[in-house]
Amino acid sequence: MNVYSNILLNHRSSMTTVSINQRDGMTRQKTFLREDIIDKVIGVFMTKGYEGASVKDLVDATGLHPGSLYNAFGNKQALYQAALERFDAMSPFNRLLDLADTAPPRESIEQLLEGVVDPDLDSDGVAGCLLTYAAAEVGATNKELAKSLHMSFQRMEDRLCRFIERGQECGDFSSTRDPRDLAQFLLSTIQGIQVISKVTKEKAHFRAAADVAIKALDQVRN
Incomplete structure (x- = not known):
């Protein structure tokens, strides 16, 4: 089934809402803590590095659709930067x-x-x-x-x-x-x-x- 995803970030609450619009017109929504997503990719970057971490690795770790992941963070470097900042803080x-x-x-x-x-x-x-x-x-x-x-x-x-x-x-x-x-x-x-x-x-x-x-x-x- 073909899907595409839109993510809206609520920066004040750090919640990430994933809206998945399916071809049949139905929409499913799931809400995550933004930090939870970042925590999951930290492990990937720790073990595989920035260059070695593939889109599939990041998708498998987070359970998100590739479009959802990159709509939320912009691109791989922005996701990596978020992981660095989270690690630095925590x-x-x-x-x-x-x-x-x-x-x-x-x-x-x-x-x-x-x-x-x-x-x-x-x-x-x-x-x-x-x-x-x-x-x-x-x-x-x-x-x-x-x-x-x-x-x-x-x-x-x-x-x-x-x-x-x-x-x-x-x-x-x-x-x-x-x-x-x-x-x-x-x-x-x-x-x-x-x-x-x-x-x-x-x-x-x-x-x-x-x-x-x-x-x-x-x-x-x-």
Whole structure:
């Protein structure tokens, strides 16, 4: 049966109404949370990447007609951008970073590193950082996505820097090193672990790197 779909987005309620008009004149409607659709495609992009994710993969994951999916988000890149923004806002790593002004500095950074070394799998067995994978895949070829990713990583660095500043103020970390330099080092270590974890599961190596990162916060500059 030939169908075509129209999607109306209610941005205030984040609800997506899918209207499927069939050839016999009958219309069926189904309403989804926009975030639920994005959450389903995040798993696809995490495992297959941006280029590797086919329309069929995205349709199978969401249960939506291709026309419905693209009418809602515009095109594949816009859907990918929505997935990146959703991941940026909702990942446990970034949600902990959001507590940079209030959470215990040392304990929080140790938790961040532990989460990278030994991540909890989601219900689909997917772990890792979509932002990191996106930077490695499209950062050099897609200027629009690269700009968005740069802003996300800058926010991570800023929050790590705030944790370190507070840790230095309360005596958790040595105050002889510049907190911005340490934040950049930590972020580079974290992103490096996440990239390498795509090809090896040697957690002992990652844990050693995390231990070095923590020691760098304690080290007194000569």
